[in-house]
Amino acid sequence: MTYTARPLSDAVVRDADGRIIGPEMADDWAEYQAWAALGNTPAPANTLAKLKETALQALADRRWRAETGGISVNGSPVATDDRSQAKFVGACLAATLDASYSVQWKIADQGFVTLDRDQIIAIARAVRAHVQACFDREAALAEEIQAAPDEQAFSAIDIEGGWPS
Incomplete structure (x- = not known):
């Protein structure tokens, strides 16, 4: 049996089960x-600075999961992983340069669909808005984490909730 001290507390954590x-x-x-x-x-207890460092790493991972988790546009699933984001940028650029542009686009569960210029731009905007909302959420939570004056305030920060989907 081993234990880990808790910062700013007389309590310890029993390492076997995480019980305080x-x-x-x-x-x-x-x-x-x-x-x-x-x-x-x-x-030794993790210092508040170490807890914050670990939380910021977990926060970046959580943002990435939200960012790349996909969205729904007009009832159709749209991938938002890095590769799909890049493809939408290219298609949006082509659609911006050519008013008659259309493309066969593979939608996850619907096979191929034809997207016209306006649809491509609308999807690209939706993807971009989703990605930015994820970064905005990460920035707000990072600010809360950095500003937490003690472990109690730090522990109240929920990095799992409130993400765009």
Whole structure:
């Protein structure tokens, strides 16, 4: 059994199950005290700065998952992964340069569809708006993370919710 200290707290985390154990938890605290009496010491707590660094990395991953998770445009699924974004930029550029431009586009569950100039531009705009909304959400959460003055405020930040879809 091992434990990790918690920053700004007397409590420890039991590494085996992640349970936070404090003096108010008589049996678990007695077990921890017996472990410590044998000369064991808990692993150092992550500092708030380290917690923030780890959270910012997790936040970037969460933004990427939202960004590349796809959207629906007029009831049709549209891929938003990096490759699809690049293809929409190219198609949108061609449609901007040629008013009569149309293209056969493969939609995930519908096979190929013909998209005209206006449809291409509308989809490209929707994809771009989605991607930007994901970055905007990441920026707002990153600001909250950086501004958190203590572990309690930091722990209240939810990086999983509120993402565009």
